[in-house]
Amino acid sequence: SYVLTQPPSVSVAPGKTARITCGGNNIGSKSVHWYQQKPGQAPVLVIYYDSDRPSGIPERFSGSNSGNTATLTISRVEAGDEADYYCQVWDSSSDHRGVFGGGTKLTVL
């Protein structure tokens, strides 16, 4: 089965840039979606198809995907960006099941 690997935590100072990675075998050949989950809330889609932003998501959120790593980038980080972030793909080799990364806790210092 397909495995997605995320760092458990990332810390960044306000106003700086945060980069959260999502590793997987040849992930560049898949479409990667990213979700933000704040404490006590349901996840929210923040990036889809590697780099597209749903309406209402700030331009500070961007994404890229190549080779074995997809990256969610948050520019000019704000305190309100502190949350857990999950990457997700579809595993076409396993009944086309959804696969989530383990999640990354973003801490704003």
Add this chain to the structure above:
Amino acid sequence: EVQLVESGGGLVQPGGSLRLSCSASGFTFSSYAMHWVRQAPGKGLEYVSAISSNGGSTYYADSVKGRFTISRDNSKNTLYLQMSSLRAEDTAVYYCVKGEYSSSSGAFDIWGQGTMVTVSS
């Protein structure tokens, strides 16, 4: 407003059964695949089950296969998850999730608020 509202969670003993429901509004329910995703306390997201827009295709994670049954009633805009032979490791918040397309692909663009299932004696 596009909305998903789960219900049916609660406390159940090991080996017991529970049926979750998810009421959808604000979009054409019958046009989209629907999914269940769960999150154990303090843990990450786990993909559980999916059903295509017309109900003709379903998927189950290995961890729930043979114990859970997903279904939908497009006339009632409602998604269900029948859970049986419940185990302690099924304890989690269960999210009802709208898919982007009629089959299992694309992003999960709308999430419900979740319903808590606790399996304990």
